[in-house]
Amino acid sequence: MVGTLMLAAIPLGLGLGIPALAIGHAVVQIGRLEAVRVIFNAAMSVVIGIAGLAIYRILDGPMAGEGGAVGALTVLHVAGVLAVANLVQLFINAAMMAVIIWSSRGIAIGGQFRTIILRGGLTYLATGSMSMPIYVLWVAAEGGPASVVLLLPILYAARWALATVRAEDLTQVRVIDTLNAAMDARSPGSALHATQVARVAEWLAEEVDLGPARSIDLALTGALLRVDSLAAPPQSAGAARAPRPSRALVGLEFLSEVLPVLEHDPTDRSVVEAGRLVAVADAYVEARRGLPEGELLEAYEAILHRPDLDASALQALRKVLDRLDPLPAPTDRGSR
Amino acid sequence: MTLRWQQALVVMLALFMTATAGYLFLSDPVLALGGDPFVPVAVAVIAIGEMILVPQVGRQLVPVSTACAMALILSPIDGSSGLTWPLCVLLVALAMVLGAGAMRVAGRTTDLAEQAGRLVGIGVAAALARTDLGNGSILDWAHEPTTSTLPAAIVLILIASVGVGVEVLLWTFGTTRLWRSTLSSLVRFDLVRSGAIGSVMTTAGALIAVTKPRIGTLAMLMFLWPIFVGLYGQRRAARVEAIGRQLVTALSRLTDETGHTTKGHAQRVAQLGQSMAEDLGLTHLEVMTLHDAALLHDVGQVTLNEVIPEGSTFVAAPAAQLQVIHQSVNLAEHAGVDAAVIEAIAASTTQFRQSRERGEAIPMISRIIKVANAYDDLTHGRRNARMAALERIHLGLGYEYDPRVVDALTRVTEMDARPHH
DSSP: OHHHHHHHHTTTTOGGGHHHHHHHHHHHHBTTBOHHHHHHHHHHHHHHHHHHHHHHHHTTOOOTTSSSOOOHHHHHHHHHHHHHHHHHHHHHHHHHHHHHHHHHHOOOHHHHHHHHHHHHHHHHHHHHHTHHHHHIIIIITOOOTTHHHHTHHHHHHHHHHHHHHHHHHHHHHHHHHHHHHHHHHHSTTHHHHHHHHHHHHHHHHHHTTOOHHHHHHHHHHHHHTTGGGGSOOTTSGGGGSOOOGGGGGTTOGGGTTTHHHHTTOTTOHHHHHHHHHHHHHHHHHHHHTTOOTTOHHHHHHHHHTOTTSOHHHHHHHHHHHHHOOSSSSOOOOOOO | OOHHHHHHHHHHHHHHHHHHHHHHHHHOTTTSTTSOTHHHHHHHHHHHHTTOOEEETTEEEOHHHHHHHHHHHHSOOTTOSOOOHHHHHHHHHHHHHHHHHHHHHTTOOOOHHHHHHHHHHHHHHHHHHHSOOSSOOHHHHHTSTTSOHHHHHHHHHHHHHHHHHHHHHHHHHHHHHHHTOOHHHHHHHHHHHHHHHHHHHHHHHHHHHHHHHHHTTHHHHHHHHHHHHHHHHHHHHHHHHHHHHHHHHHHHHHHHHTTSSOTTHHHHHHHHHHHHHHHTTOOHHHHHHHHHHHHHTTGGGGGOSSOOGGGOTTTSOHHHHHHHHHHHHHHHHHHTOOHHHHHHHHTTTOOTHHHHHSOOOOOHHHHHHHHHHHHHHHHTTOGGGHHHHHHHHHHTBTTTBOHHHHHHHHHHHHHHHSOOO
């Protein structure tokens, strides 16, 4: 919500308070985030906030205190110029993030820029639009600084609404986490293995440019690849019918694209492609286990000549490994 | 009242109100389109807002319509001193009926009781704001040029809150009997689910009224916009809840699909437990908790490398029962289900004698799940196994099982066992 306040500060003539807002926000984050991230967030906020101020001034947006009483036309003028400033801020933010991800993971800037805009653009603009009620109440209705208090319920609800996007992602993670916990209880180390396969699968999907949605699906597939290991041992009484644990996931809508891959549906071409990538990710994580850090290419060599693995998927893995190991540390746990 | 009669009533009301409002518009030119455009725009937005529903458990919120109705009753109308509170309520009613009519045409249903409750709330707020108190109304004071924006806005927000509060109270009064819940628990339940969107709805109407004299009808756009952002969040929150429900269902099926339990065991226990809970007079919220706890009570079995024969924890050794419950609780925690559900699962194997001999508090929900689970483990859903199962369960009466719960089981399964004609 600090972005909303920064944007609102511009037409109020408080643009120079943007660094103060960024510092204030950073102070609140101390202890909750790593120091590096706190400083990084504050710096990003200042850059984006000042960029918004510059755009607003270049476009000659109306400032509070200039001219007489503020009417509907002035409000529309401010709204239009602020919307443009907010849009420019979104592009600058996406460009900076894309450059950072490129420098750390080597992912193409253009693709990453598009992904950030598509996945978070609307939320970003909606957050910025919350600055208009502040301006209207502060300037047009002459409520002054106290009017921000009146807007607290609205700002709180908007913050909650925009945070639900993250809540949905977290709920999906929770589903995976629950199933991984079950697998881990049966076979210790399974959860770690699944997490790593998911990570490598997502990197491979990005490498072959499957698009953001498909990349997430592939990560989910990787995480659930061994869900069938939850099947009861064959001697059980329930073995009259073949156990198929993945069938239990049919009702989970967000896994609808993942289930065919888990169930190896050979009729779907995209399933076959996804299956190949996940199989390579699984094999790599398995081979990587126990190897010391820095010997990732040995793990790659170990699976290079396996006839069951797809050559183009292996090539994608090689390109990823040439830049960086997707796994943060050597894997010494996990079992089949 | 049948659906056909309801529809006829809505249509008749719509005709009557349209005629009345038409007459009023014509007799007061200030209210006509040529006067203050705020009035017809507000009526139109209320009508359209009636179609923007936010489904909640047990009710539906109509935030755009409610906020706009509050704005209409709290705003000064240019050049008019004759917009009395009954006329305000009539205008809102007209808009609501128009919206309901449009909903019917679109094949969607409306809840007349909910609409009536909302109208009463708006009426109370209008009466508070617009009744002449001798020196004028609160609204006159709020919109005087000498009154500061902050106190005026606070008073108008308070009036809008009273209106929304009346609506919530009317809903809870009607629902307490239906859900067998206390008023306070229902209000809390409603606040948790609708608090965010409700607070925007209440505040937005009052702030539109405060800014309307300065920027006219544009105020509506400025302060209704946050409601749309809130609606977006509400949709997302509904999706999060749906995923949570889907996860519980998936986990309840997991033991079937892995071959650890007989097919449909968790669903049957949940269904039977729900009937028993209703028979024992548990509240709607408790029944919902029981349903989820029953669905998840056996999920821990998927972590067993040595399976329990037919997944029947009834015949399993106490240590195995404890292990299953421990893992079920663990997985339920990972799934993020309510603490009450987890508590119910955790106590669902505790013997009833523990409460008599050691004073241990065993939730009624857990006692029901224990009995329902034993019954299904013995019958596997076969009706002809009922008598034998009941006899077996009666052997543990007072020791393993709560006698009141076993009585409920007997009653519920007796009804189920009766031949259907």
